[in-house]
Amino acid sequence: MPTFKLDERDIPFEKGDTIIMAAWRQGIEIPHYCWHPGLSIAANCRMCLVEIVPGPNQRAMMLDILKWDAAKNDYVVDRKPKLQPACQMQVAEGMVVKSDSSPFVRDARAHVQEFLLANHPVDCPICDQAGECKLQDYWMSESGRSKRMRDEPVHKPKAVPFGDKIVYDAERCIACTRCIRTCDELAGDHMLDLRERGNKAEVVLAPGRALEGDYQLMVEHVCPVGALTSSHFRFKARVWTLKETPSVCTGCATGCTTWVDVDPREQRAYRLRPRDNAAVNKFWMCDDGMMTYAGQHERRVTRAAVGREGGRTRSALDVAITRAAEALKGVKGDHVAVVLSAQHSTEDNFVAVELAKALNGRLYLSAKPAWRDDKILRNADQNPNRSGAVAVASGASVGTLKDLIAAVNASTVNAVIALGGHVDTDPNTLSGLGQLPLVLLASHETDLGAQASVILPAATSYECEGSFVNAKGLPQGFKRALRPQGDAAPGWELLSRLGRAMGLDLTYTRFKDVRAALHARVALAHPDHTPAPALSEAPAAATTTA
Amino acid sequence: MEPVDLDLEESALDLPSEPMTLNMGPSHPAMHGTIRMVLKLDGETVSDLDVQPGYLHRAFEKMCERGTWAQVFPYTDRLNYVSPLLNNVGYAMAVEKLLGVTVPRKGQLFRVILGELSRMSDHLTCNSAMAMELGAFTPFLWLMKAREWIWEACEEQTGARLTHSFFRVGGAAFPPTAKFIPQVRAILPKILEVVAEGEALLLKNRIFLDRTQGVGVLDRDLAVSLGASGPVLRSTGVDYDVRKDKPYLTYDEVDFEVPVGEDGDTYDRFMCRFEEIRQSIRIVEQSIALMEKIPAGSPDDAVSITDPRIVLPPKSEVYSTIEGTINHFKLIMEGVDVPAGEVYQYTEGGNGELGFFLVSRGGGTPWRVRVRGPSFFSLQASKSMIKGGMLADIIPTFGSVNMIGGECDR
Secondary structure, three states: OOEEEEOOEEEEOOOOOEHHHHHHHOOOOOOOOOOOOOOOEOOOOOOOEEEEEOOOOOOOOEEEEEEEEOOOOEEEEEEEEOOEEOOOOEOOOOOEEEOOOOHHHHHHHHHHHHHHHHOOOOOHHHOOOOOOOHHHHHHHHHHOOOOOOOOOOOOOOOOEEEOOOEEEOOOOOOOOOHHHHHHHHHHOOOOEEEEOOHHHOEEEEOOOOOOOOOOOHHHHHHOOOOOEEEOOOOOOOOHHHOEEEEEEOOOOOOOOEEEEEEEOOOOEEEEEEEOOEOOOOEOOOOHHHHOHHHHHOOOEOOOEEEOOOOOOEEEOHHHHHHHHHHHHHOOOHHHEEEEEEOOOOHHHHHHHHHHHHHHOOEEEEEOOOOOOOOOOOOOOOOOOOHHHHHHHOOOOOEEOHHHHHHHHHOOOOOEEEEEOOOOOOOHHHHHHHHHOOEEEEEOEOOHHHHHOOEEEEEOOOOOOOEEEEOOOOOEEEEOOOOOOOOOOEOHHHHHHHHHHHOOOOOOOOOHHHHHHHHHHHOOOOOOOOOOOOOHHHOOOOOOEOO | OOOOOOOOHHHHHHOOOOOEEEEEOOOOHHHOOOOEEEEEEEOOEEEEEEEEOOOOOOOHHHHOOOOOOHHHHHHHHOOOOOOHHHHHHHHHHHHHHHHOOOOOHHHHHHHHHHHHHHHHHHHHHHHHHHHHHOOOHHHHHHHHHHHHHHHHHHHHHHOOOOOOOOEEOOEEOOOOOOOHHHHHHHHHHHHHHHHHHHHHHHOOOHHHHHHHOOOOOOOHHHHHHOOOOHHHHHOOOOOOOHHHHOOOOOHHHOOOOOOOOOOOOHHHHHHHHHHHHHHHHHHHHHHHHHHHHOOOOOOOOOOOOOOOOOOOOOHHHHHHOHHHHHHHHHHHHOOOOOOOEEEEEEEEEOOEEEEEEEEEOOOOOOOEEEEEOHHHHHHHHHHHHHOOOEHHHHHHHHHHHOOOHHHHOO
């Protein structure tokens, strides 16, 4: 691979790479605001300026400048090299680039920073971005100077709603146009544009429009400063109290990788962010996916319950498991239906299949109904792990919920053990299930819950470790971000305890044993062994709009 | 167990006693609240003892690994809480050594002045309490009066009487207030007078002399090998003082002497402390004079460095400019970015060599903070002072060691 030199370091690059992109792939950040690896190049913030050392027999392009000389107490004539934006400059073999090592570059960055902050309001204490703001980071690392401007700063509109999900603050805006390019290039809808120039510039909605579509929250996500904030997160938490955990979106079968940001003190998730992943979602997520974190805390099942609806009573988890085992005891093994869940992890489903095998029972699959898809990220299948649930069945036939209802009506199924309990058919057809012993392991209240005779509280995907297999067959793991609420426990653990209570040989007590057994018995790639999100596959930014 | 005092015929004749084990402390006022001594007594003679620290252990060093570098200062106040400013200085200098920065001259002199005031308060407290433990209540009240003047001056400058948290990485919280220097000037001669009166009350007192001279003797070689420092070591005749032997701040520019004892007994420790108060007064007087020689407006005329990556901006800027807000925010929320590395920085604390060993892995939080509290080493030495002596002598002897639980147990 050809290389070039950046601050005395050899950096490999691919044809067509810009300096900033090649450096970024090596994990070197050249300070920047407007450049984003997933968007086109604007080169308008001037923060990424670098010095390009002329080759042999080449003359550097020099600019005449006046430089302040403190000793003479006057300006003196001086020269400095013309700097180039690293985001726009394509790399050539053997090029020598100076970034941090060039005093001219360091000086230019400090000046850019001074201009950007000239009219910036004193908002850090009330700004959601504080703590992850590029203006703060680069002031500290690149500037450290006070401003020289003594005029009243330019005032602009604050808290302007851009639709009902995004709020815009023009005073904090640095007019980098990332949001405009996101609308254009990701959503394909030119909803935003820039009005005026210089210190009067502000982002505005297209006339007569509001932000709409499925990718509005990405506009906030790309904003390097606090100009765009999302109404769901606004004033809810301070980012330095949040802890990030790698996770996978539960919204659909695309399986976008995410960071889930939780407050460990409150044991509550506050937001999701896309986790860069070239194989799946690049840098993006859809709005419904971004908002799945809120649903994780709503309508939770946190305590075990015994009895049908109406006469249902809360119960200790041990008691409920014993009662479930007793109810299932009299039923012939092959008349027990084990319902897998496309909403639960591969590991949960694997133990469910093991339980079915031990009983010689039949397999069915519950899932959420299909939803609206698009050509960008959204998959029509609303379930994150249909492929994983089918894979662990290892070829055994897996019926749908309709098949289960038919089997119940035909009396070939006399008892049900169900994971998840999501229903993709008419809930009114489920009443037949209300006559049989039905043990449901659910993290949330679902339609099947109305028919259950025993409910066991399962942990959500934020509350336990596991993995999902997405629509393309890629297994992706997620880690535990929160403690399970109430009595909730991971699905695989509840199923093994239930199996043991029924006298079956299900010995799993640790997650790693489940995963080891899963990968020993099922032909499925290990989520830790699937390639890590390879940043190098990021698309080379296409066109220059500067 | 073999009685030690076989040569004392009387006791052997009158009181043939069984050896007795006695717990002294940890909740005994003369054990300064936190030390337990398991004594083996033969009559009233201490034939053996086991000194057990640890009852005031509060995970100081572990707590430091949680917050930012600046958040360690309030903890250091609570090490040797009789001279908190000396601990502040010691820690601040250790972090500055890691950062490779030096405080401006005025800041250095300011640290010397406040530090020496703290040392005086430390020694006044120790000596007065020791006299009181021998029943001499008047000197206690007398010397406390002087300490009170010092604390008032510290309160004028720092806003707090005891836990000042005044120094910062890169300098101090504020420059000297308008009243501070005149106030210090005014109290110095008064302190000298009180010290002389305190001595007059005690040093011709037969009881005091009999109970301190030749009691609680510490061997010089043993003191060195146990790592003792400060007045405990100097009373044995070793003139080791970090301020002289490894001068820091502006100690090499001022004229002072290191008082040493001869016998290493309770009396010598007591006298070393009184003499050090006099030396501290000399240091403060000279430092004030040096401070006044600094030309106004020169780079030396500042108590803190100006690097925004280390020192907080003035509050007026924090509230009115975005640069100040950002600066404040980053330093408070993330802490000073201290480069990876490790240092040992030692200064002369109230009780001797106060060392901070810091490890940084970069970033705003210390990776490891280890404190060499001088009290811990003096405490080790106290065993040999007490062993073989009388039970009643434990109290003045232990008092003269000036074990401070906060710094000993940490």
